Amino acid sequence: xxxxxxxxxxxxxxxxxxxxxxxxxxxxxxxxxxxxxxxxxxxxxxxxxxxxxxxxxxxxxxxxxxxxxxxxxxxxxxxxxxxxxxxxxxxxxxxxxxxxxxxxxxxxxxxxxxxxxxxxxxxxxxxxxxxxxxxxxxxxxxxxxxxxxxxxxxxxxxxxxxxxxxxxxxxxxxxxxxxxxxxxxxxxxxxxxxxxxxxxxxxxxxxxxxxxxxxxxxxxxxxxxxxxxxx
Amino acid sequence: xxxxxxxxxxxxxxxxxxxxxxxxxxxxxxxxxxxxxxxxxxxxxxxxxxxxxxxxxxxxxxxxxxxxxxxxxxxxxxxxxxxxxxxxxxxxxxxxxxxxxxxxxxxxxxxxxxxxxxxxxxxxxxxxxxxxxxxxxxxxxxxxxxxxxxxxxxxxxxxxxxxxxxxxxxxxxxxxxxxxxxxxxxxxxxxxxxxxxxxxxxxxxxxxxxxxxxxxxxxxxxxxxxxxxxxxxxxxxxxxxxxxxxxxxxxxxxxxxxxxxxxxxxxxxxxxxxxxxxxxxxxxxxxxxxxxxxxxxxxxxxxxxxxxxxxxxxxxxxxxxxxxxxxxxxxxxxxxxxxxxxxxxxxxxxxxxxxxxxxxxxxxxxxxxxxxxxxxxxxxxxxxxxxxxxxxxxxxxxxxxxxxxxxxxxxxxxxxxxx
Numbered sequence: 001x002x003x004x005x006x007x008x009x010x011x012x013x014x015x016x017x018x019x020x021x022x023x024x025x026x027x028x029x030x031x032x033x034x035x036x037x038x039x040x041x042x043x044x045x046x047x048x049x050x051x052x053x054x055x056x057x058x059x060x061x062x063x064x065x066x067x068x069x070x071x072x073x074x075x076x077x078x079x080x081x082x083x084x085x086x087x088x089x090x091x092x093x094x095x096x097x098x099x100x101x102x103x104x105x106x107x108x109x110x111x112x113x114x115x116x117x118x119x120x121x122x123x124x125x126x127x128x129x130x131x132x133x134x135x136x137x138x139x140x141x142x143x144x145x146x147x148x149x150x151x152x153x154x155x156x157x158x159x160x161x162x163x164x165x166x167x168x169x170x171x172x173x174x175x176x177x178x179x180x181x182x183x184x185x186x187x188x189x190x191x192x193x194x195x196x197x198x199x200x201x202x203x204x205x206x207x208x209x210x211x212x213x214x215x216x217x218x219x220x221x222x223x224x225x226x227x228x229x230x231x
Numbered sequence: 232x233x234x235x236x237x238x239x240x241x242x243x244x245x246x247x248x249x250x251x252x253x254x255x256x257x258x259x260x261x262x263x264x265x266x267x268x269x270x271x272x273x274x275x276x277x278x279x280x281x282x283x284x285x286x287x288x289x290x291x292x293x294x295x296x297x298x299x300x301x302x303x304x305x306x307x308x309x310x311x312x313x314x315x316x317x318x319x320x321x322x323x324x325x326x327x328x329x330x331x332x333x334x335x336x337x338x339x340x341x342x343x344x345x346x347x348x349x350x351x352x353x354x355x356x357x358x359x360x361x362x363x364x365x366x367x368x369x370x371x372x373x374x375x376x377x378x379x380x381x382x383x384x385x386x387x388x389x390x391x392x393x394x395x396x397x398x399x400x401x402x403x404x405x406x407x408x409x410x411x412x413x414x415x416x417x418x419x420x421x422x423x424x425x426x427x428x429x430x431x432x433x434x435x436x437x438x439x440x441x442x443x444x445x446x447x448x449x450x451x452x453x454x455x456x457x458x459x460x461x462x463x464x465x466x467x468x469x470x471x472x473x474x475x476x477x478x479x480x481x482x483x484x485x486x487x488x489x490x491x492x493x494x495x496x497x498x499x500x501x502x503x504x505x506x507x508x509x510x511x512x513x514x515x516x517x518x519x520x521x522x523x524x525x526x527x528x529x530x531x532x533x534x535x536x537x538x539x540x541x542x543x544x545x546x547x548x549x550x551x552x553x554x555x556x557x558x559x560x561x562x563x564x565x566x567x568x569x570x571x572x573x574x575x576x577x578x579x580x581x582x583x584x585x586x587x588x589x590x591x592x593x594x595x596x597x598x599x600x601x602x603x604x605x606x607x608x609x610x611x612x613x614x615x616x617x618x619x620x621x622x623x624x625x626x627x628x629x630x631x632x633x634x635x636x637x638x639x640x641x642x643x644x645x646x647x648x649x650x
Binding site (some may be wrong): 023051054056057062077082083084085089091095097098099100104108111112113114154211 | 232234237240241243244285333548549552553555557558559560561562641642645
């Protein structure tokens with residue numbers, strides 16, 4: 001099975017003021033169609049890896065290939081275009097545009113991806129997430145769970161290759177969290193979209209066939225933890 | 232979900248600040264367009280066209296006062312000139328016609344001008360357009376003749392203002408001020424209403440020149456002037472100068488002007504030379520108005536700048552999200568600039584519309600005060616350029632907020648917020 005994500009010898013460090021390594025991953029791959037969760041405590045580099053895979057951060061060194069694109073060699077505008085076309089996002093805090101209706105929030109995903117703006121598909125997706133009667137409601141007229149459902153519909157609107165979700169259930173109660181998670185997994189499977197999710201919630205992690213502990217993946221974090229343990 | 236519809240949604244989201252910015256811009260633009268248009272049109276009417284009066288011969292005194300009295304039916308003549316001088320003037324080779332008049336009377340606030348009947352035959356208020364009574368332009372009846380005694384003609388505006396109909400009669404007032412005596416025994420009948428000319432000639436009542444000398448109460452000296460032309464005096468005369476090629480006045484008019492400047496009682500005044508002096512005197516007024524309008528536009532632009540910055544602050548997360556969803560830096564930059572351009576374009580369009588209303592209101596006022604009809608739809612270069620200029624200024628104003636949006640850090644602004 002081909003890899004939708006392949007990371008090798010990837011490193012990300014910041015200069016503040018001395019160089020400080022946040023992420024070091026020797027090898028990490030996600031197979032096409034294989035839902036994967038990365039879990040671990042806060043500050044372990046999960047979000048940094050997420051941002052690198054999304055093309056929002058450029059690795060300091062190493063190779064990052066997502067959906068067949070080598071991100072480390074792309075310019076910022078190329079990564080913008082790549083993100084729009086191949087990545088779907090679901091965030092913890094939904095990030096809906098407050099001035100747009102639920103339907104328009106889904107349509108904007110299509111517009112920015114450069115794919116054909118298909119309002120029928122947008123309505124179908126909203127129907128799939130259980131919001132067929134809320135097309136024209138603005139975010140403030142929706143509950144938290146409903147807003148996250150809109151975000152899921154938007155993330156899949158442009159038929160992305162990879163759906164990246166950063167703590168998508170972090171703002172929801174346990175029952176709703178699992179509902180949303182199941183929705184993400186089932187809808188993504190229908191769309192042939194691979195899900196890579198970041199979470200620290202064991203209930204969420206348990207739903208995934210492949211679970212990757214960030215501690216095993218991020219050597220920089222392991223090194224830091226070992227140093228702290230020795231002290 | 233087009234780029235443009237995203238802009239409209241964004242403006243709708245900040246409807247109150249958008250409306251306030253649009254209306255302040257509209258106010259500035261309307262003031263500017265109204266001031267510029269009214270200034271240009273009045274200058275054109277008062278100075279360039281000259282209202283058909285090539286020259287005025289009048290007594291010594293302020294040339295401006297003479298023009299205002301003879302052409303605009305305002306002010307009073309500073310004295311009289313002898314009739315015999317007009318006879319000499321008629322003999323000059325560059326003079327085509329001399330139309331003597333006696334001003335100083337009124338009726339219900341409208342000036343009554345005793346003017347020679349040749350006014351109705353020889354006078355062109357615009358090149359090729361003579362005074363007439365054509366019904367399609369509001370005219371009725373006919374002119375009085377030199378033999379008429381108790382006949383009068385009303386200008387279009389005067390007839391409209393006083394509700395004058397053919398056959399109505401009136402007694403002239405001896406003077407132009409409230410409380411001046413009425414010529415009780417002199418009743419004149421309206422036999423004609425002039426077709427509209429859009430000039431100050433619309434706002435006066437005309438009576439035969441000869442009748443002026445026979446009005447009761449003027450005293451023996453004036454009564455004597457009715458028959459004794461040697462002693463006759465008049466307020467002045469409209470002078471029509473012969474034209475050479477291209478409609479230019481006969482150059483001999485300069486010599487005539489010089490010759491009359493040597494005369495102890497009279498002078499020749501050319502309205503086209505005098506009216507620009509008036510605009511030089513009152514020009515500061517419209518410069519001040521123009522300055523105020525420019526300040527309003529400037530303040531509105533600052534208001535736009537502040538509201539764009541505020542909107543940017545409120546919408547950092549939205550812009551970061553758009554970037555995350557695939558929008559490039561340039562796209563977000565263009566979005567902010569386009570919002571600014573749309574706000575200024577709407578403000579400019581409303582401003583031009585409001586400006587037309589202001590010009591219309593101004594033209595009604597100017598017509599009632601001076602008789603000059605201005606066109607609310609008059610369009611000059613400024614009107615054509617104002618919208619592109621205002622949009623350009625909007626784009627300039629939006630540059631800094633747009634650049635801030637361009638430089639926006641996506642990750643910092645997408646960080647989870649406390650719910």
